[in-house]
Amino acid sequence: MRRMKEKDIFDVCAIEEVSFSTPWHFMTFLGEIQNESVSFPFVVIHREEERIAGYVIYWRIQKEIQISNIAVHPDFRRQGLAKAVLQEILKMVEREEARFVSLEVRPSNKAACSLYTKLGFHVIGLRKKYYRNPAEDALIMGKKL
Numbered sequence: 001m002r003r004m005k006e007k008d009i010f011d012v013c014a015i016e017e018v019s020f021s022t023p024w025h026f027m028t029f030l031g032e033i034q035n036e037s038v039s040f041p042f043v044v045i046h047r048e049e050e051r052i053a054g055y056v057i058y059w060r061i062q063k064e065i066q067i068s069n070i071a072v073h074p075d076f077r078r079q080g081l082a083k084a085v086l087q088e089i090l091k092m093v094e095r096e097e098a099r100f101v102s103l104e105v106r107p108s109n110k111a112a113c114s115l116y117t118k119l120g121f122h123v124i125g126l127r128k129k130y131y132r133n134p135a136e137d138a139l140i141m142g143k144k145l
Contacts, residue, residue, distance in 0.1 A: 001088060004033055004041035004055060011052040012043065019071040021133040032057050032068075039068075044085055046076060056085050058093070058101075065093045067103040082112075086119055094145045101145065104138040106131055116141050 004012065009029045016023040032039040038059050046053040054072035058065050067089070072081050090101065104127060105112050121141040130138035 001042050001044050004043045006033060008043050008052060012055050015071050015073045018074055054081055056089060058089060063097060063099040065098045065101040083115055099145055100142060102140060102142040104140055106136050107139050108136060
């Protein structure tokens with residue numbers, strides 16, 4: 001895992017396109033890379049294939065972390081990559097004395113909900129009509145560190 005670079009954005013956007021019904025755009029990812037004081041975008045490089053297998057972006061505001069985006073390329077799903085990445089991020093931010101981590105997830109995304117629950121996240125709220133295409137509420141999940 002390493003910090004995302006501008007040269008990575010095309011590969012990241014390709015993963016984004018196959019992962020989400022309302023994908024982020026190139027300029028959104030570029031903004032995340034440039035916002036170094038708040039945004040922490042990382043890519044995960046598959047060692048054997050030497051290509052980007054996934055990515056995660058989190059925002060840090062004082063002692064709170066918001067995981068804003070995470071995705072794994074379909075070729076690398078169901079191999080524990082998202083779990084390993086999130087565990088590493090949680091360790092990193094805890095070492096930096098973060099106290100709380102949150103994220104939003106579609107209730108229909110059972111795999112992600114299950115993963116977050118296994119990692120100790122709990123539903124702490126609901127954002128009505130948060131997602132589009134298809135319209136859906138978002139579960140707000142959080143975890144104290």
